[in-house]
Amino acid sequence: MEIVQKVMSGFSLDLGPVKEPLGFIRILEWVFTICAFATTGGYVGYSVFSANCQSTETHVTAQFAYPFRLPNTPYLIPNCNGSYNRTYLQGDYSSSAEFFVCVGVFGFLYCTFSLVLYVGYQQLYRESNRGPIIDLIVTGIFAFLWLVSSSAWGKGLTDIKYATDPDILIKTCSPSVCKTLTYPSMGRLNASVLFGFLNLILWAGNCWFIYKETPFHKPANPPVIEEQGVSSS
Template sequence: MDTVQKLVSGFSLDLGPLKEPLGFIRVLEWVFTIFAFATTGGYSGTSHFTVKCPGSQDTHNVKTEFFYPFRLPAKPYELPICNGTQFNVTYLQGDFSSSAEFFVSVGVFGFLYCTATLILYLGYQNVYRQTTRGPIIDLVVTAAFAFLWLVSSSAWGKGLTDVKWATNPEHLVDQCKDICAPGEFPSMGRLNASVIFGFLNLILWAGNVWFIYKETPFHKDPNQPTTMEEGGAPGP
């Protein structure tokens, strides 16, 4: 209870850091991180192709659905069997959940970290700057997230390419190309945007490393007044 009271009493809202690169870039990171994981998580798409049996006027429309986290064999679809009324239950092939879930996890944890540091910047700026520990920890964590965005965005970009191939109607009709025809390709614009947002986050987090570095004791201000040379006489 005493800790909570100290935190509340120490809170002092100051929007000044938002005018500086340190706070402004953090807000951009917060926004683009949300875009990154929101455009990936919750996605669902549908591939279409048609089946027309020889000697029949009937055309069967086949739809196969897939969704985040892109374990494609998770949901079966029915493929008509010619010369009969039965349907062959089959599945999409490929499990690309690891890269998708890794990408979304980086986004969610990045969002939480941005939220926490924005509260620190705007409400506890004096606490952040009064010791060197805060900026140093911030520098290390931000650099780690920049690396994670590089790895996760690259992995998810490769995973998305594989998802597109596995759900491409032209690929799906290979198993029945004599009687099947490809249909509408699933909309992938949202997933393409997620990869773009991932690499934008990489640029933002990597760029912010420099501005946080300037808050640490490792950075020497070039405008800092020079001290009197050893053995020299003081100026007038």
């Protein structure tokens, strides 16, 4: 209870920091981080093709969704003899997708925490060198994580596009039986990779403005201005 009272008593709302590059870029990071994991999580896509058997057209839908464990969802292809082949999409790309979303979620939480610190506890942040130094280290770590996760997710997305391409899927049908109808919409996932690299630029760039708040940028000993006295005769 005493800790809560101390925290509340130390709160002093000051929107000045968000007008400076340090706080403004943090707000941009907060927004683009949400966009990154929101465009990836919850995605559902469909590849649709038709199978023509004895003048009967059947639409076959291969569905896939985040976290992109593609073999989890089967689809049925008619054999034109009254039977069906139970077929699965190939490839498990959940590791890169979940890693990307995880970085986004933790980045969002850190942005929220640091913004509260900037606008509510600015004195606590600047009263010692520890606050800016920790902020610099964590921001640098997130910049590296955005580089790794965005690169991995970009490669995973390329593989997902190939694995779910209906032109590839119809090769499992008999010749002249299947025809592509609908390609999966990948615009949302393409945007997620773009948001990932935008976050890399923002977090890496923000390291400079945080670095200026640390003692590494400020001179340890300010220059001493020697005053020369004027002697009178």
